[in-house]
Amino acid sequence: MELLEVKNITKTFKGLVAVNKVSFNIKEGEIVGLIGPNGAGKSTVFDMITGIRPPDGSSPFPDSGDIIFKGKSIVKLPAYIRCNLGIGRTFQLTKPLREMTVFENVYVALLFSKKSAGNRKNLSKTAKEICELVSLDRKMEELASNLTVPDRKKLELARALATQPELLLLDEVMAGLNPSEVMEACNLIKKIRDLGITILVVEHVMKAIMNISDRIIVLDHGIKIAEGKPEEVVNNQKVIEAYLGEEKTV
Amino acid sequence: MMERNNIKKIILSWIIIFGISASIPLFIGSYYIHLATSVFIYIALTIAIGILAKTGQVSIGQAAFFGIGAYTAAIFCKYFGSSPFVEFVLAGAVSSIFALGLGAITLRLKGIYFSIATLSFAETLLVISNMERKILGGATGIAVPPLFDNKILPNYYLSLFLAFLTLIIAYFVSNSKIGFASTVIRHDERVANSIGINPTKYKIVAFLISAFITGVIGAYFMHYVTFIVPDEVFGLHISVAILAMAIFGGIYSVEGAFIGAASLKILEEYLRLKIRYGHMIGYGIILILAVLFMPNGVIGLLTKGRKGFRNPFKSIIKRS
Numbered sequence: 001m002e003l004l005e006v007k008n009i010t011k012t013f014k015g016l017v018a019v020n021k022v023s024f025n026i027k028e029g030e031i032v033g034l035i036g037p038n039g040a041g042k043s044t045v046f047d048m049i050t051g052i053r054p055p056d057g058s059s060p061f062p063d064s065g066d067i068i069f070k071g072k073s074i075v076k077l078p079a080y081i082r083c084n085l086g087i088g089r090t091f092q093l094t095k096p097l098r099e100m101t102v103f104e105n106v107y108v109a110l111l112f113s114k115k116s117a118g119n120r121k122n123l124s125k126t127a128k129e130i131c132e133l134v135s136l137d138r139k140m141e142e143l144a145s146n147l148t149v150p151d152r153k154k155l156e157l158a159r160a161l162a163t164q165p166e167l168l169l170l171d172e173v174m175a176g177l178n179p180s181e182v183m184e185a186c187n188l189i190k191k192i193r194d195l196g197i198t199i200l201v202v203e204h205v206m207k208a209i210m211n212i213s214d215r216i217i218v219l220d221h222g223i224k225i226a227e228g229k230p231e232e233v234v235n236n237q238k239v240i241e242a243y244l245g246e247e248k249t250v
Numbered sequence: 251m252m253e254r255n256n257i258k259k260i261i262l263s264w265i266i267i268f269g270i271s272a273s274i275p276l277f278i279g280s281y282y283i284h285l286a287t288s289v290f291i292y293i294a295l296t297i298a299i300g301i302l303a304k305t306g307q308v309s310i311g312q313a314a315f316f317g318i319g320a321y322t323a324a325i326f327c328k329y330f331g332s333s334p335f336v337e338f339v340l341a342g343a344v345s346s347i348f349a350l351g352l353g354a355i356t357l358r359l360k361g362i363y364f365s366i367a368t369l370s371f372a373e374t375l376l377v378i379s380n381m382e383r384k385i386l387g388g389a390t391g392i393a394v395p396p397l398f399d400n401k402i403l404p405n406y407y408l409s410l411f412l413a414f415l416t417l418i419i420a421y422f423v424s425n426s427k428i429g430f431a432s433t434v435i436r437h438d439e440r441v442a443n444s445i446g447i448n449p450t451k452y453k454i455v456a457f458l459i460s461a462f463i464t465g466v467i468g469a470y471f472m473h474y475v476t477f478i479v480p481d482e483v484f485g486l487h488i489s490v491a492i493l494a495m496a497i498f499g500g501i502y503s504v505e506g507a508f509i510g511a512a513s514l515k516i517l518e519e520y521l522r523l524k525i526r527y528g529h530m531i532g533y534g535i536i537l538i539l540a541v542l543f544m545p546n547g548v549i550g551l552l553t554k555g556r557k558g559f560r561n562p563f564k565s566i567i568k569r570s
Contacts, residue, residue: 052443079443088444095441097434108430109445163445 002068003028003167003198004049009065011044011222013058018044020222021065026167031189031199033213033230035206037242040219042202043092046169049200050089051079069167084114088165092172092202094152096144102155103140106130109162127162134158134188150181154188161192168192170201174208186212210234218242264417271410275403283406287474289515290413291467296495296511297413297420298463303501304429305453306436307357311368312492314375315345315461317483319468321379321386324478327394334397338469345465346458353457357450369489376484391479394472405474412470416463420504428455436502498540500547509548 004026011019019041026032034042047053047060049067051074054060060079067075074082097105106127131137134154139147144155153173160168174185182205189212193199203209209216210230218226218233220242226233233239271290275283299312319341326332326340356367380389398404423429431452434442439449472478491514499510517536521529544551 050444052440055440078448080446080448083444083446091440091444095438097437097441099437100433108434111427111430112446114446159441159445 001028002026003070004200005066005068006045006049007066007068009045009048009062009067011041011048011062017222019048019062019219022219022222022224023065024217024224024227026198026200028166028198029193029196030214031193031201031212033209033216034200034202034219035204035209035216036219039221040242041222042219043171044222045219046089046171046202048075050087050169051077051082052089053079083163083165086164086166087169088160088163088167089169090153090156090160090171090173092175094149094156096147096152096155098145099143101141101143102131102136102147102158103127105144105155106158106162109159110164113162113164115164130158130161133161133191149176153177153185157188157192161197165197167198167200170199170203172202172204174203174205177205182208264414268410268414272407275406280402283402285516285519287406287409289512290409291471291474292491292495292515293413293508293511294416294467295464295492296499296507297416297504298460298467299492299496300501300504300507301420301423301432301463302453302456302460303496304424304432304436305449305456306361306432307364307453307457308361308493309368309457309460310365310489310493311370311372312460312464313484313486313488314368314372315349315464316468316471316488317372317375317379317480318345318348319465320472320478320483321392321468322465323469323472324392324394325385327473328392334469334473337473338466341469342462342466345461345468349457349461350454353454357453357457369486372484372486372489376480379480379484386480389479391477391482393477396476397473400476409470409474412467416467417504417508419459419463420507423456423459424504428452428459432456494537498537498547500549503549506547506549513548 002025006022006024008021008023009019010017010021022041022045024032034045036042043054048062051060062075065075066073069082069085069087072085074085074087077085097108100108107123110123110127110130128137128140131140134157136151136154136158139151144152147155153176157170157173160170170189173189174182177185186208189199189201201209201213213230215228216226216230216233217224218236218239220238225238225242226236228236271286274286278286295312295316299309302309322341322344323334323337326337327334332340352367352371356364359367379386382388386392397408424432431442431447431449434445434447435449435452442449468483471483475482495510495514496507497510498514499508500506514533514537518529518533521532525532540547546554
């Protein structure tokens with residue numbers, strides 16, 4: 001079943017077309033990679049799906065097109081409702097709630113999750129389980145501001161998981177990690193998928209995205225230039241051109 | 251939050267403070283009892299502004315709700331002869347209704363814009379109450395009969411009760427969904443949205459609670475002084491005093507509000523007695539130094555130790 005359908009979304013910023021008639025679908029249980037050079041429009045697509053305002057405060061709604069989640073159009077809904085419907089996300093620049101501990105960061109997200117309507121004891125238990133899942137269980141009582149970069153990425157992931165999403169959007173969770181940490185993150189993402197959560201991931205670390213994605217969508221200058229299995233996409237002429245430039249005969 | 255603090259210790263220390271406050275009238279004269287009463291009034295007001303400040307929105311117009319509360323109580327007392335305690339609730343409710351209207355329009359604004367809107371709201375009410383003679387009495391004010399036949403002790407205990415009730419409400423709010431949401435919203439509205447929190451809704455709710463408490467205290471103040479003129483309740487000095495106390499104590503914590511209000515009110519009174527002319531200059535200097543050296547307030551010094559202290563000249567020296 002299609003979990004998310006993006007239909008012909010277009011977004012312009014002051015005359016500059018950031019995303020131009022992009023369409024794609026995500027099936028339940030898939031890991032889909034979204035790649036493209038800098039400025040390709042990946043983050044804009046992310047913001048339009050989650051409805052969260054970009055840092056500059058501009059509107060997160062597309063100029064035209066539709067976004068359908070579980071058969072319902074969500075394109076005009078505010079971000080927090082989309083979250084309640086089951087769309088979770090992480091931020092590229094990690095945003096831990098610095099004055100709270102790791103545990104509290106996760107706990108707060110659980111508290112406002114629509115699906116965790118239960119007493120607070122249950123929430124604590126679930127929060128601990130999520131910390132264990134992302135292997136932050138040893139640092140639960142540490143203040144979020146004291147975490148290292150890889151741990152902040154994990155916390156970002158844990159907080160998004162705590163909203164109990166069906167679709168999880170990961171915005172460059174592997175940027176700034178060393179190769180062994182990248183492998184760890186890949187395994188974690190697969191583990192999350194095995195829990196029944198569909199994942200859309202934006203990533204610059206090509207090796208990682210080739211490894212985990214079932215399907216890859218390539219954007220360049222706001223246009224979808226390719227879509228398919230990882231091995232198909234890497235050999236696609238258009239994709240190579242977008243990343244490396246056109247081949248010129250001298 | 252809840253998990254980190256030792257709840258038993260906190261409750262115990264508040265019971266001790268309450269006990270001391272309740273027994274001091276036995277040892278002090280009426281002048282000091284009046285001083286303590288006004289300290290409790292300001293403690294409640296400061297805790298109330300803190301509930302809103304936790305969402306990251308700073309109101310410079312708390313006097314508006316203080317005044318609305320006071321005038322609501324006066325009007326109901328004068329024209330309907332209602333019981334004072336019904337008035338307290340009515341005063342809070344009317345303040346909240348005004349806050350709802352103001353908040354719905356302005357709480358979508360960020361930071362300083364909201365502050366300016368609240369400031370102008372209070373100033374507008376000051377002008378209106380000065381001009382309106384028939385019901386509000388204009389600049390000559392409005393009078394009501396005193397509570398408890400103007401006996402000093404019952405008044406003192408009522409203010410004590412109101413201050414501690416506010417304190418308890420503030421603790422409950424900060425450990426409820428509203429408190430958690432406020433912290434997240436203050437920190438980052440994008441994160442708030444991403445975990446399913448509706449920022450505008452929680453900001454308005456915090457504003458309503460804050461206005462309700464401020465209104466009730468306004469009504470109490472009206473009965474305590476028995477006679478008010480517009481400038482006394484709607485004046486900018488009230489809003490600024492509340493804000494200064496909150497910042498001095500530590501704006502995001504209930505304990506900070508308590509410490510800030512108590513210490514600044516007593517300091518102000520002490521300076522007034524010691525320096526006949528220009529005592530506010532001394533008060534101002536102390537405030538400036540406090541903000542420069544301890545940006546997190548007194549509570550920052552107490553909880554973070556040396557980290558709560560900042561050398562304001564360090565960055566200047568580095569830059570030059």
